Amino acid sequence: MSTTHRHPHVYHPEHHLPSTYYEKLTAAVMELLVEKGFFTAEDVRREIEAMDERCPERGARMVARAWIDPAFKARMLEDGSAAMRELGLDPGDMRLMVVENTPSIHNVIVCTLCSCYPRMLMGPPPAWYKSRPYRSRVVREPRKVLAEFGLQIPDEVTIRVHDSSADLRYLVLPMRPAGTDGWSEERLAALVTRDAMIGTAVPRV
Amino acid sequence: MSFRSPHDMGGLPAGPVDTSEHASTFWEQRVDAIRELTRKIELDGRPLIRVDELRRAIESLGAQSYDELSYYERWIHALSTLLVEKGVLTTAELGRKLAEIEAREEGT
Amino acid sequence: MSFSAGDRVRVREMYPPGHVRTPFYVRGKAGIVERVVGEFDNPEELAYGREGDKRILYRVRFAQRDVFPQTPSGSDTIDVEIYEHWLVPEGDGR
Numbered sequence: 001m002s003t004t005h006r007h008p009h010v011y012h013p014e015h016h017l018p019s020t021y022y023e024k025l026t027a028a029v030m031e032l033l034v035e036k037g038f039f040t041a042e043d044v045r046r047e048i049e050a051m052d053e054r055c056p057e058r059g060a061r062m063v064a065r066a067w068i069d070p071a072f073k074a075r076m077l078e079d080g081s082a083a084m085r086e087l088g089l090d091p092g093d094m095r096l097m098v099v100e101n102t103p104s105i106h107n108v109i110v111c112t113l114c115s116c117y118p119r120m121l122m123g124p125p126p127a128w129y130k131s132r133p134y135r136s137r138v139v140r141e142p143r144k145v146l147a148e149f150g151l152q153i154p155d156e157v158t159i160r161v162h163d164s165s166a167d168l169r170y171l172v173l174p175m176r177p178a179g180t181d182g183w184s185e186e187r188l189a190a191l192v193t194r195d196a197m198i199g200t201a202v203p204r205v
Numbered sequence: 206m207s208f209r210s211p212h213d214m215g216g217l218p219a220g221p222v223d224t225s226e227h228a229s230t231f232w233e234q235r236v237d238a239i240r241e242l243t244r245k246i247e248l249d250g251r252p253l254i255r256v257d258e259l260r261r262a263i264e265s266l267g268a269q270s271y272d273e274l275s276y277y278e279r280w281i282h283a284l285s286t287l288l289v290e291k292g293v294l295t296t297a298e299l300g301r302k303l304a305e306i307e308a309r310e311e312g313t
Numbered sequence: 314m315s316f317s318a319g320d321r322v323r324v325r326e327m328y329p330p331g332h333v334r335t336p337f338y339v340r341g342k343a344g345i346v347e348r349v350v351g352e353f354d355n356p357e358e359l360a361y362g363r364e365g366d367k368r369i370l371y372r373v374r375f376a377q378r379d380v381f382p383q384t385p386s387g388s389d390t391i392d393v394e395i396y397e398h399w400l401v402p403e404g405d406g407r
Contacts, residue, residue, distance in 0.1 A: 018310065022278040023232040028302040029285050030239055032294055038253070039242045047238035095350075111237065112215030112336050114260055115276070127227040130276050133219040139391055140216045140381045141337065148222050159389040161377070163215065165334050166370050166394035167353050200224075207328040211335045216338035216381060251364065261332040290377035291362075 015058045054123040056194035058089055059171055062098075062121075063197065064189035071098045078178035080171060084121060096122040099162060100173040101202070106153050108146065108199030109170045118171055122194065129198065149200040153162060172199045179205050184185040211268035233277040239284060253293070259283045314397055316371060320346045321403035324373070324395060332360030335399045339391075343403045344375035349394055355396065368395040 019027075034041055062083060066073035070165070070186045076083035080096030096118055098148045099107040109118065117125035128134050142159045153159055162170050174196045180188060195201035229237075232302040262283035266274070274282065288294040316322060326341040334356050338393040348371070373395050377386040 014229060019232070022274075022281050024303055024306045024310075025285055025299075026232045026235050026239070026281045027306050028299055029281065029288065030235060031269070031296055031306075032302055033239070033243075033288075036293070038246055040291075043242055044235060044238045047241055048234050051234065051237055051241070053288065110215075112338075113213060113334060114263070128222050128224050129275075131222065132272070133222045136214040136217040137222070138218040139336075139377075141384050142377075142389065146221060149224055155387060158387070159377075159390070161391045163336060163391060163393045165336060166350070166396070167358070168350060168372075168394055207337075207340075207350075208330060209328075213333075213337045215336045246381075249360070255359050255362070257332060257356045257359035258362060260356075264332060 006084060040086050051118070051123065055121060056122050056192075056197065057189070058087075059118070059122045059194070059197045060189040060192035061087060061185075062089075062171070063173055063192045064185045066098075066173055067188055068185055073173070076173070089121065092120045094118060094169050094196065095167055096121065097168045097173045098173050099160065101175045101199075103175070105160055107140055107162060107170075107172045108138060109162050109164065109172060110135060111164040112136070112139055113163075113165055116169060118169040120169075121171065122197065125198075126194065146200060149195065151201055172197050173194050177203050177205050209257075210264050211271045212264045229277075236277045236284070241279060243284065243288075245252045248291075248293075253291070254284065254287050258287055262287050315337060315369065315402060315404070316346045316349070316397070316400065316402075318348050319344050322346055322371075322373060322400040323403045325350040325399050327399070332357055335395055336393060338380060339373075339375060339393055339395070342375055342380050344373040344379070344393075347372040350394060371395055371400065373400070385390065 012020060030044065062076060065087065066076050072083065072086070073088070076098050077100060080098040081091040081094060084091045085098060101107055115125055115130040117129060134145065139161050142161050143153055164170055174192065176188070179189065191203040191205065193201055193203065196203050240259065244252050244256060246253040259280065263279045266279065266282070271279070285299060289296055289299070321343060322336060322345070323343040324339045324341060328340070338355050350370040350372055354364055354365050355368045358364070358366045371394070372392055375391045375393065376392055377389040380391055
Protein backbone atom coordinates (compact mmCIF):
# COMPACT_ATOMS: atom_id res chain seq x y z
CA MET A 1 0.00 0.00 0.00
CA SER A 2 1.68 3.19 -1.13
CA THR A 3 2.25 5.65 1.67
CA THR A 4 2.41 8.52 -0.77
CA HIS A 5 -1.26 8.11 -1.58
CA ARG A 6 -3.42 10.89 -0.28
CA HIS A 7 -6.82 9.30 0.15
CA PRO A 8 -9.68 11.68 0.59
CA HIS A 9 -10.71 9.75 3.66
CA VAL A 10 -7.43 9.92 5.58
CA TYR A 11 -8.13 11.64 8.84
CA HIS A 12 -6.95 15.08 9.67
CA PRO A 13 -5.46 15.84 13.06
CA GLU A 14 -7.99 17.07 15.60
CA HIS A 15 -8.59 20.74 15.27
CA HIS A 16 -8.42 22.98 18.30
CA LEU A 17 -11.96 24.28 18.10
CA PRO A 18 -14.33 23.07 20.80
CA SER A 19 -15.79 19.75 19.77
CA THR A 20 -19.46 19.35 18.98
CA TYR A 21 -21.90 17.36 21.07
CA TYR A 22 -21.60 14.41 18.70
CA GLU A 23 -17.83 14.40 18.77
CA LYS A 24 -18.03 14.29 22.56
CA LEU A 25 -20.68 11.58 22.35
CA THR A 26 -18.35 9.52 20.16
CA ALA A 27 -15.56 9.90 22.69
CA ALA A 28 -17.97 9.03 25.52
CA VAL A 29 -19.18 5.85 23.82
CA MET A 30 -15.64 4.82 22.98
CA GLU A 31 -14.25 5.44 26.46
CA LEU A 32 -17.14 3.66 28.17
CA LEU A 33 -16.89 0.60 25.92
CA VAL A 34 -13.14 0.46 26.53
CA GLU A 35 -13.66 0.83 30.30
CA LYS A 36 -16.18 -2.02 30.21
CA GLY A 37 -13.75 -4.23 28.31
CA PHE A 38 -15.62 -4.58 25.02
CA PHE A 39 -12.54 -3.51 23.11
CA THR A 40 -9.31 -1.62 23.63
CA ALA A 41 -8.06 1.69 22.28
CA GLU A 42 -5.59 -0.39 20.31
CA ASP A 43 -8.49 -2.26 18.69
CA VAL A 44 -9.92 1.07 17.57
CA ARG A 45 -6.58 2.17 16.19
CA ARG A 46 -6.18 -1.11 14.33
CA GLU A 47 -9.68 -0.87 12.92
CA ILE A 48 -9.03 2.64 11.59
CA GLU A 49 -5.82 1.38 10.03
CA ALA A 50 -7.64 -1.54 8.40
CA MET A 51 -10.29 0.85 7.08
CA ASP A 52 -7.57 3.06 5.67
CA GLU A 53 -6.16 0.13 3.73
CA ARG A 54 -9.43 -0.15 1.86
CA CYS A 55 -9.38 2.30 -1.01
CA PRO A 56 -10.48 2.70 -4.62
CA GLU A 57 -7.05 1.60 -5.84
CA ARG A 58 -8.08 -1.93 -4.89
CA GLY A 59 -11.14 -1.76 -7.12
CA ALA A 60 -8.98 -0.29 -9.87
CA ARG A 61 -6.68 -3.33 -9.62
CA MET A 62 -9.64 -5.61 -10.21
CA VAL A 63 -10.79 -3.57 -13.20
CA ALA A 64 -7.32 -3.49 -14.76
CA ARG A 65 -6.93 -7.24 -14.27
CA ALA A 66 -10.31 -7.80 -15.91
CA TRP A 67 -9.31 -5.64 -18.87
CA ILE A 68 -6.18 -7.72 -19.43
CA ASP A 69 -7.41 -11.19 -18.51
CA PRO A 70 -10.76 -12.24 -20.06
CA ALA A 71 -10.98 -15.39 -17.92
CA PHE A 72 -10.56 -13.32 -14.74
CA LYS A 73 -13.17 -10.90 -16.03
CA ALA A 74 -15.64 -13.76 -16.54
CA ARG A 75 -15.00 -15.02 -13.02
CA MET A 76 -15.32 -11.50 -11.62
CA LEU A 77 -18.68 -11.00 -13.32
CA GLU A 78 -19.82 -14.34 -11.96
CA ASP A 79 -18.68 -13.74 -8.36
CA GLY A 80 -17.04 -10.48 -7.40
CA SER A 81 -16.16 -11.58 -3.86
CA ALA A 82 -14.33 -14.69 -5.11
CA ALA A 83 -12.47 -12.51 -7.61
CA MET A 84 -11.38 -10.24 -4.74
CA ARG A 85 -9.96 -13.25 -2.90
CA GLU A 86 -8.03 -14.23 -6.02
CA LEU A 87 -6.22 -10.90 -5.77
CA GLY A 88 -5.50 -11.38 -2.08
CA LEU A 89 -8.27 -9.00 -0.98
CA ASP A 90 -10.61 -10.00 1.85
CA PRO A 91 -14.28 -9.33 1.08
CA GLY A 92 -15.38 -10.33 4.60
CA ASP A 93 -19.14 -10.92 4.49
CA MET A 94 -19.57 -8.67 1.49
CA ARG A 95 -21.27 -10.16 -1.58
CA LEU A 96 -19.84 -8.14 -4.43
CA MET A 97 -21.65 -7.99 -7.75
CA VAL A 98 -19.76 -6.51 -10.68
CA VAL A 99 -21.77 -4.91 -13.47
CA GLU A 100 -20.17 -4.32 -16.83
CA ASN A 101 -20.41 -1.20 -18.95
CA THR A 102 -20.72 -1.88 -22.68
CA PRO A 103 -21.17 0.37 -25.71
CA SER A 104 -24.93 0.05 -25.21
CA ILE A 105 -25.18 -0.07 -21.38
CA HIS A 106 -23.95 2.31 -18.70
CA ASN A 107 -24.29 1.28 -15.05
CA VAL A 108 -24.60 3.56 -12.04
CA ILE A 109 -24.85 2.60 -8.37
CA VAL A 110 -26.83 4.17 -5.54
CA CYS A 111 -28.27 3.27 -2.16
CA THR A 112 -31.46 5.33 -1.95
CA LEU A 113 -32.25 4.05 1.56
CA CYS A 114 -28.93 4.77 3.25
CA SER A 115 -25.33 4.47 2.01
CA CYS A 116 -24.63 0.83 1.17
CA TYR A 117 -21.38 0.73 -0.76
CA PRO A 118 -18.61 -1.85 -1.36
CA ARG A 119 -16.60 -0.59 1.64
CA MET A 120 -14.69 -3.81 2.13
CA LEU A 121 -13.14 -3.21 -1.29
CA MET A 122 -13.09 0.53 -1.78
CA GLY A 123 -13.21 2.10 1.67
CA PRO A 124 -15.88 4.67 2.56
CA PRO A 125 -18.17 6.23 -0.04
CA PRO A 126 -17.79 9.86 -1.10
CA ALA A 127 -19.95 12.44 0.68
CA TRP A 128 -22.11 13.02 -2.39
CA TYR A 129 -23.04 9.32 -2.56
CA LYS A 130 -24.62 9.65 0.89
CA SER A 131 -26.34 12.95 0.13
CA ARG A 132 -30.02 13.61 -0.35
CA PRO A 133 -29.68 15.02 -3.89
CA TYR A 134 -27.83 11.96 -5.19
CA ARG A 135 -29.93 9.38 -3.40
CA SER A 136 -33.23 10.99 -4.40
CA ARG A 137 -32.50 12.02 -7.95
CA VAL A 138 -30.24 9.42 -9.57
CA VAL A 139 -33.02 6.81 -9.72
CA ARG A 140 -35.44 9.32 -11.20
CA GLU A 141 -33.24 11.35 -13.56
CA PRO A 142 -29.86 9.63 -13.91
CA ARG A 143 -28.87 11.50 -17.06
CA LYS A 144 -29.30 14.91 -15.41
CA VAL A 145 -27.40 13.75 -12.32
CA LEU A 146 -24.56 12.29 -14.39
CA ALA A 147 -24.39 15.57 -16.32
CA GLU A 148 -23.73 17.31 -12.98
CA PHE A 149 -20.65 15.10 -12.75
CA GLY A 150 -19.67 16.16 -16.26
CA LEU A 151 -20.72 12.84 -17.78
CA GLN A 152 -22.99 12.86 -20.83
CA ILE A 153 -24.55 9.54 -21.76
CA PRO A 154 -25.93 9.38 -25.32
CA ASP A 155 -29.66 8.67 -25.64
CA GLU A 156 -29.02 5.42 -27.48
CA VAL A 157 -27.12 4.01 -24.46
CA THR A 158 -29.28 2.34 -21.80
CA ILE A 159 -28.62 3.46 -18.25
CA ARG A 160 -29.00 0.81 -15.58
CA VAL A 161 -29.33 2.22 -12.09
CA HIS A 162 -28.65 -0.33 -9.34
CA ASP A 163 -30.21 0.49 -5.98
CA SER A 164 -28.28 -1.41 -3.28
CA SER A 165 -31.37 -2.06 -1.22
CA ALA A 166 -30.34 -5.34 0.38
CA ASP A 167 -27.40 -7.71 0.59
CA LEU A 168 -25.40 -7.12 -2.59
CA ARG A 169 -22.74 -4.45 -3.03
CA TYR A 170 -21.95 -3.25 -6.51
CA LEU A 171 -18.89 -2.36 -8.54
CA VAL A 172 -19.05 -0.97 -12.05
CA LEU A 173 -16.59 -2.47 -14.53
CA PRO A 174 -16.01 0.48 -16.88
CA MET A 175 -15.05 0.01 -20.52
CA ARG A 176 -11.36 0.07 -21.28
CA PRO A 177 -10.61 3.35 -23.05
CA ALA A 178 -9.27 3.38 -26.57
CA GLY A 179 -5.57 4.12 -27.04
CA THR A 180 -4.40 1.83 -24.22
CA ASP A 181 -3.15 -1.14 -26.21
CA GLY A 182 -0.16 -2.80 -24.66
CA TRP A 183 -0.41 -0.82 -21.41
CA SER A 184 0.72 -2.52 -18.23
CA GLU A 185 -1.84 -3.49 -15.61
CA GLU A 186 -0.47 -0.81 -13.29
CA ARG A 187 -0.79 1.90 -15.90
CA LEU A 188 -4.33 0.79 -16.71
CA ALA A 189 -5.31 0.73 -13.03
CA ALA A 190 -4.19 4.36 -12.66
CA LEU A 191 -6.90 5.33 -15.17
CA VAL A 192 -9.69 3.87 -13.09
CA THR A 193 -11.15 6.38 -10.65
CA ARG A 194 -13.48 5.70 -7.75
CA ASP A 195 -16.25 7.55 -9.58
CA ALA A 196 -15.81 5.36 -12.67
CA MET A 197 -16.49 2.33 -10.46
CA ILE A 198 -19.65 3.95 -9.08
CA GLY A 199 -20.75 5.00 -12.56
CA THR A 200 -20.57 8.78 -12.30
CA ALA A 201 -17.46 8.94 -14.48
CA VAL A 202 -15.69 6.93 -17.16
CA PRO A 203 -11.93 6.30 -17.37
CA ARG A 204 -10.16 8.71 -19.71
CA VAL A 205 -6.64 8.52 -21.09
CA MET B 206 -53.19 5.42 2.22
CA SER B 207 -49.44 5.27 2.61
CA PHE B 208 -46.53 5.96 4.91
CA ARG B 209 -43.18 7.13 3.65
CA SER B 210 -40.26 7.18 6.05
CA PRO B 211 -38.00 10.26 5.72
CA HIS B 212 -34.97 8.14 4.84
CA ASP B 213 -36.78 6.49 1.90
CA MET B 214 -36.05 9.30 -0.53
CA GLY B 215 -35.57 7.62 -3.91
CA GLY B 216 -37.42 9.62 -6.57
CA LEU B 217 -38.12 12.71 -4.48
CA PRO B 218 -37.14 16.10 -5.89
CA ALA B 219 -33.91 17.62 -4.61
CA GLY B 220 -31.30 20.20 -5.50
CA PRO B 221 -28.04 19.75 -7.39
CA VAL B 222 -25.45 17.24 -6.23
CA ASP B 223 -22.46 18.75 -4.45
CA THR B 224 -19.76 16.68 -6.09
CA SER B 225 -16.87 18.08 -4.05
CA GLU B 226 -14.75 15.89 -1.77
CA HIS B 227 -15.13 16.00 2.00
CA ALA B 228 -12.34 14.29 3.89
CA SER B 229 -13.56 12.48 6.96
CA THR B 230 -12.35 13.70 10.33
CA PHE B 231 -10.84 11.68 13.14
CA TRP B 232 -14.04 11.49 15.17
CA GLU B 233 -15.90 10.27 12.10
CA GLN B 234 -13.36 7.51 11.60
CA ARG B 235 -13.82 6.56 15.22
CA VAL B 236 -17.57 6.22 14.58
CA ASP B 237 -16.84 3.85 11.70
CA ALA B 238 -14.41 1.90 13.90
CA ILE B 239 -16.89 1.60 16.80
CA ARG B 240 -19.59 0.55 14.36
CA GLU B 241 -17.38 -2.21 12.97
CA LEU B 242 -16.09 -3.36 16.36
CA THR B 243 -19.58 -3.58 17.89
CA ARG B 244 -20.68 -5.59 14.88
CA LYS B 245 -17.85 -8.06 15.42
CA ILE B 246 -18.33 -8.41 19.18
CA GLU B 247 -20.67 -11.18 20.24
CA LEU B 248 -23.01 -11.18 23.19
CA ASP B 249 -24.80 -14.48 23.82
CA GLY B 250 -23.65 -15.75 20.44
CA ARG B 251 -25.14 -12.81 18.53
CA PRO B 252 -23.51 -9.62 17.24
CA LEU B 253 -23.64 -6.88 19.84
CA ILE B 254 -25.00 -4.41 17.31
CA ARG B 255 -26.21 -5.31 13.85
CA VAL B 256 -26.11 -2.84 10.99
CA ASP B 257 -29.84 -3.49 10.49
CA GLU B 258 -30.51 -2.30 14.03
CA LEU B 259 -28.43 0.80 13.41
CA ARG B 260 -30.34 1.54 10.23
CA ARG B 261 -33.64 1.11 12.04
CA ALA B 262 -32.51 3.48 14.77
CA ILE B 263 -31.50 6.09 12.19
CA GLU B 264 -34.78 5.69 10.31
CA SER B 265 -36.62 6.38 13.57
CA LEU B 266 -35.05 9.81 13.90
CA GLY B 267 -37.88 11.70 12.24
CA ALA B 268 -37.64 13.97 9.22
CA GLN B 269 -36.22 17.05 10.90
CA SER B 270 -33.43 15.31 12.81
CA TYR B 271 -32.67 13.10 9.84
CA ASP B 272 -31.92 16.13 7.71
CA GLU B 273 -30.33 18.29 10.40
CA LEU B 274 -27.84 15.72 11.62
CA SER B 275 -24.87 14.90 9.44
CA TYR B 276 -24.24 11.36 8.25
CA TYR B 277 -21.85 10.50 11.10
CA GLU B 278 -23.97 12.32 13.67
CA ARG B 279 -26.83 10.01 12.72
CA TRP B 280 -24.65 6.94 13.13
CA ILE B 281 -23.25 7.85 16.57
CA HIS B 282 -26.76 8.80 17.68
CA ALA B 283 -27.95 5.36 16.57
CA LEU B 284 -24.99 3.56 18.17
CA SER B 285 -25.41 5.26 21.51
CA THR B 286 -29.19 4.78 21.69
CA LEU B 287 -28.89 1.11 20.74
CA LEU B 288 -26.22 0.54 23.38
CA VAL B 289 -28.61 1.96 25.96
CA GLU B 290 -31.53 -0.05 24.53
CA LYS B 291 -29.49 -3.22 24.93
CA GLY B 292 -28.42 -2.40 28.45
CA VAL B 293 -24.74 -2.16 27.55
CA LEU B 294 -24.62 1.45 28.69
CA THR B 295 -26.96 3.46 30.83
CA THR B 296 -28.10 7.00 30.15
CA ALA B 297 -26.54 8.03 33.47
CA GLU B 298 -23.18 6.61 32.46
CA LEU B 299 -23.33 8.45 29.16
CA GLY B 300 -24.39 11.65 30.85
CA ARG B 301 -21.58 11.50 33.40
CA LYS B 302 -19.00 10.62 30.77
CA LEU B 303 -20.13 13.47 28.53
CA ALA B 304 -19.80 15.90 31.42
CA GLU B 305 -16.36 14.52 32.20
CA ILE B 306 -15.24 15.00 28.60
CA GLU B 307 -16.64 18.51 28.54
CA ALA B 308 -14.76 19.36 31.72
CA ARG B 309 -11.58 17.85 30.33
CA GLU B 310 -11.91 19.92 27.21
CA GLU B 311 -12.41 23.08 29.20
CA GLY B 312 -9.10 22.34 30.82
CA THR B 313 -10.32 21.88 34.37
CA MET C 314 -43.90 -17.26 -3.12
CA SER C 315 -41.00 -18.40 -5.25
CA PHE C 316 -39.87 -16.91 -8.55
CA SER C 317 -37.32 -17.55 -11.29
CA ALA C 318 -35.32 -15.22 -13.48
CA GLY C 319 -37.56 -13.86 -16.23
CA ASP C 320 -40.77 -13.96 -14.19
CA ARG C 321 -42.92 -10.83 -14.27
CA VAL C 322 -43.63 -9.65 -10.74
CA ARG C 323 -45.34 -6.75 -9.03
CA VAL C 324 -44.30 -5.16 -5.75
CA ARG C 325 -47.00 -5.21 -3.10
CA GLU C 326 -48.59 -1.92 -2.24
CA MET C 327 -47.95 -2.18 1.45
CA TYR C 328 -46.89 0.71 3.66
CA PRO C 329 -46.01 -0.76 7.04
CA PRO C 330 -43.92 1.03 9.62
CA GLY C 331 -40.72 -0.61 10.81
CA HIS C 332 -37.49 -1.30 9.00
CA VAL C 333 -38.34 -1.93 5.36
CA ARG C 334 -35.83 -2.34 2.54
CA THR C 335 -38.33 -2.15 -0.32
CA PRO C 336 -38.06 1.44 -1.53
CA PHE C 337 -41.26 3.48 -1.62
CA TYR C 338 -40.78 4.35 -5.28
CA VAL C 339 -41.26 0.73 -6.49
CA ARG C 340 -44.29 -0.16 -4.43
CA GLY C 341 -47.11 -1.22 -6.71
CA LYS C 342 -44.78 -1.30 -9.72
CA ALA C 343 -44.19 -4.26 -12.03
CA GLY C 344 -40.85 -5.56 -13.20
CA ILE C 345 -39.00 -8.69 -14.20
CA VAL C 346 -36.91 -10.93 -11.96
CA GLU C 347 -33.36 -10.38 -13.17
CA ARG C 348 -31.93 -13.10 -10.89
CA VAL C 349 -32.47 -15.01 -7.71
CA VAL C 350 -29.85 -13.65 -5.31
CA GLY C 351 -30.22 -16.23 -2.57
CA GLU C 352 -31.51 -16.78 0.94
CA PHE C 353 -30.83 -14.21 3.65
CA ASP C 354 -32.02 -13.27 7.10
CA ASN C 355 -35.01 -10.94 6.86
CA PRO C 356 -33.69 -7.43 7.66
CA GLU C 357 -37.15 -6.42 8.91
CA GLU C 358 -36.55 -8.81 11.80
CA LEU C 359 -32.78 -8.30 12.17
CA ALA C 360 -33.56 -4.63 12.75
CA TYR C 361 -35.09 -5.67 16.08
CA GLY C 362 -32.42 -8.19 16.99
CA ARG C 363 -34.31 -11.25 15.78
CA GLU C 364 -32.51 -13.78 13.58
CA GLY C 365 -33.53 -16.95 11.80
CA ASP C 366 -36.31 -15.63 9.56
CA LYS C 367 -34.85 -16.65 6.20
CA ARG C 368 -36.20 -15.12 3.02
CA ILE C 369 -35.35 -15.37 -0.65
CA LEU C 370 -33.96 -12.20 -2.16
CA TYR C 371 -34.54 -11.27 -5.81
CA ARG C 372 -33.07 -8.62 -8.08
CA VAL C 373 -35.99 -7.09 -9.94
CA ARG C 374 -35.49 -4.97 -13.04
CA PHE C 375 -37.94 -2.16 -13.63
CA ALA C 376 -38.27 -0.05 -16.75
CA GLN C 377 -37.62 3.46 -15.54
CA ARG C 378 -40.56 4.76 -17.53
CA ASP C 379 -42.82 2.41 -15.53
CA VAL C 380 -41.50 3.72 -12.21
CA PHE C 381 -41.16 7.41 -13.10
CA PRO C 382 -43.47 7.98 -16.06
CA GLN C 383 -42.91 11.74 -15.98
CA THR C 384 -39.23 11.62 -16.88
CA PRO C 385 -38.26 10.67 -20.47
CA SER C 386 -36.09 7.60 -20.14
CA GLY C 387 -35.98 5.46 -23.28
CA SER C 388 -34.79 2.00 -22.34
CA ASP C 389 -33.28 2.94 -18.96
CA THR C 390 -33.82 0.54 -16.09
CA ILE C 391 -33.68 0.45 -12.30
CA ASP C 392 -32.56 -2.77 -10.61
CA VAL C 393 -33.63 -3.22 -7.00
CA GLU C 394 -33.10 -6.12 -4.57
CA ILE C 395 -36.47 -7.12 -3.14
CA TYR C 396 -37.44 -9.82 -0.67
CA GLU C 397 -39.90 -12.53 -1.68
CA HIS C 398 -42.71 -11.47 0.63
CA TRP C 399 -42.92 -8.12 -1.14
CA LEU C 400 -43.57 -9.68 -4.57
CA VAL C 401 -46.60 -11.19 -6.25
CA PRO C 402 -46.83 -12.62 -9.75
CA GLU C 403 -47.82 -9.92 -12.21
CA GLY C 404 -51.49 -10.16 -12.99
CA ASP C 405 -52.39 -11.13 -9.40
CA GLY C 406 -54.38 -8.87 -7.11
CA ARG C 407 -52.67 -7.09 -4.22
